[in-house]
Amino acid sequence: MQLKRTTHHRQSYRYLVLALVACIACAAPSSAQSPERIRFRLQTRGVVEGRLKSFSIKNSEREALIRKWFAESGCKEANLSEQALDRKLPPNVICVLPGETQEVIVVGAHTDKVDSFGDGVVDNWTGAVLLPSLLYSLSAQPRRHTVIFVGFSGEEKGLVGSQYYVDHLTHEQRAHIEGVVNFDSLGLGPTEVWASHADKALLDALGRVAYASKLQVTAMNVPEGATADSESFARYQIPRITLHSVTQKTWPILHSPFDKMAAIKLNDYYDSYKLIAEYLAYLDDSLKPAAARAEKAAH
Numbered sequence: 001m002q003l004k005r006t007t008h009h010r011q012s013y014r015y016l017v018l019a020l021v022a023c024i025a026c027a028a029p030s031s032a033q034s035p036e037r038i039r040f041r042l043q044t045r046g047v048v049e050g051r052l053k054s055f056s057i058k059n060s061e062r063e064a065l066i067r068k069w070f071a072e073s074g075c076k077e078a079n080l081s082e083q084a085l086d087r088k089l090p091p092n093v094i095c096v097l098p099g100e101t102q103e104v105i106v107v108g109a110h111t112d113k114v115d116s117f118g119d120g121v122v123d124n125w126t127g128a129v130l131l132p133s134l135l136y137s138l139s140a141q142p143r144r145h146t147v148i149f150v151g152f153s154g155e156e157k158g159l160v161g162s163q164y165y166v167d168h169l170t171h172e173q174r175a176h177i178e179g180v181v182n183f184d185s186l187g188l189g190p191t192e193v194w195a196s197h198a199d200k201a202l203l204d205a206l207g208r209v210a211y212a213s214k215l216q217v218t219a220m221n222v223p224e225g226a227t228a229d230s231e232s233f234a235r236y237q238i239p240r241i242t243l244h245s246v247t248q249k250t251w252p253i254l255h256s257p258f259d260k261m262a263a264i265k266l267n268d269y270y271d272s273y274k275l276i277a278e279y280l281a282y283l284d285d286s287l288k289p290a291a292a293r294a295e296k297a298a299h
């Protein structure tokens with residue numbers, strides 16, 4: 001997360017739990033795509049937690065670890081790349097899981113930590129380290145969508161990596177992105193969603209999957225002045241959603257000396273991984289091209 005330190009402690013916070021509960025209730029029984037039919041596999045808890053505990057506090061080493069684990073998780077060499085940025089920062093790291101169509105789901109998390117305090121385990125090693133495990137989760141069977149996993153660099157410097165990534169896509173490439181699922185600062189508790197800055201279809205789908213899987217998700221908006229990589233895509237009207245775990249009580253942990261392994265609730269963290277894996281598999285089945293956007297880009 002990117003925070004304005006001067007303001008974030010005193011912000012008022014709005015819970016939108018009711019809105020999400022309402023969407024879960026209305027969507028579950030009549031859904032055309034039943035979340036029960038989703039096929040995906042789960043990385044073991046030992047691997048997920050082992051990677052989490054192998055963090056580095058150097059941003060270049062963090063990026064290199066994610067790249068290594070992408071390869072170990074089955075990302076073929078031809079599909080694994082780095083995107084150098086204009087500024088002196090580590091590159092974005094990108095793994096493409098080719099699908100049956102040219103429609104795309106982008107799965108993103110920033111690899112960097114803030115310069116000042118803490119180990120940056122919560123913000124955002126928790127998110128970055130899930131990318132290879134989610135690749136593993138989705139790659140067990142052919143996918144309809146091409147899924148592009150991106151570890152963004154320089155988020156804490158002002159969404160530098162995600163902005164660079166989306167700015168350097170062509171109009172057509174942007175038009176084929178049906179959704180961006182970003183995660184930032186997981187593991188402080190059960191999964192939360194930045195509902196006020198989420199695409200409605202993506203939010204509804206999350207509600208359905210949470211309902212079917214009995215994995216908790218509630219809506220918790222990030223304070224005014226804070227932001228995340230999903231917003232780089234929103235500038236181009238690309239549907240996006242950010243999942244996190246931060247509540248009013250735990251916000252002060254971010255960018256503080258308390259952002260350490262000890263802050264992580266491992267049961268909740270693994271539940272977030274399970275929910276996101278199931279969610280992505282469901283989106284692959286259910287997301288449809290946004291006709292208006294595709295048409296617009298073609299002209």
Ligand SMILES: [Zn+2]
Pocket residue numbers: 001002003114123156254255
């Ligand atoms: Zn941050």
